[in-house]
Amino acid sequence: xxxLLLVVARLLWRxxxxxxxxxAANRLQRALAxxxxxxxxxxxxxxxxxxxxxxSAANFPVKLFWLIPLPAIVGPDHAxxxxxxxxxxxxxxxxxAILLVHIxxxxxxxxxxxxxxxxRMWF
Numbered sequence: 688x689x690x691l692l693l694v695v696a697r698l699l700w701r702x703x704x705x706x707x708x709x710x711a712a713n714r715l716q717r718a719l720a721x722x723x724x725x726x727x728x729x730x731x732x733x734x735x736x737x738x739x740x741x742x743s744a745a746n747f748p749v750k751l752f753w754l755i756p757l758p759a760i761v762g763p764d765h766a767x768x769x770x771x772x773x774x775x776x777x778x779x780x781x782x783x784a785i786l787l788v789h790i791x792x793x794x795x796x797x798x799x800x801x802x803x804x805x806x807r808m809w810f
Contacts, residue, residue, distance in 0.1 A: 688751045691735035698728065710802050723789055730782045736760075737775040744768035 709717045742749045743759035744767040750756050761767050796804035 688735065688739070688749065688757065690731070691739075692751075694728075694731040694735070697731075707807055710796065710804050720792070723785055723792075726785055727782070727789070730778050730785065733778045734775065734782065737771050737778060740771040741768055741775055744771055 709720055739749055739757070740760050743761045744764045746759075746763040748756055749759070793805055793808070796802050
């Protein structure tokens with residue numbers, strides 16, 4: 688649940704603040720960069736939400752910081768639990784794949800292209 692709160696805070700920050708101009712040289716690279724970022728944001732929301740649905744469908748109470756009980760999104764249901772758990776697992780593997788590609792692209796920019804992409808990510 689903490690991850691979900693942090694993602695919502697990050698989305699609000701991203702909406703309010705400007706986004707740096709992409710360093711990609713051509714349209715395809717820019718489209719891939721924006722697409723990867725969009726997919727990462729979708730996955731950052733889908734993972735905690737699918738976990739919440741899985742826990743709710745398993746009749747397992749969800750708490751924020753192990754103290755604040757949160758409402759169940761769905762009632763106890765084995766079929767919903769199985770589907771949500773499968774969605775959660777698939778999202779994990781997609782997240783890992785996208786992160787590896789994302790890290791690889793950042794390292795390519797730094798070591799091969801020699802631009803300032805990694806420096807722009809730091810404070």
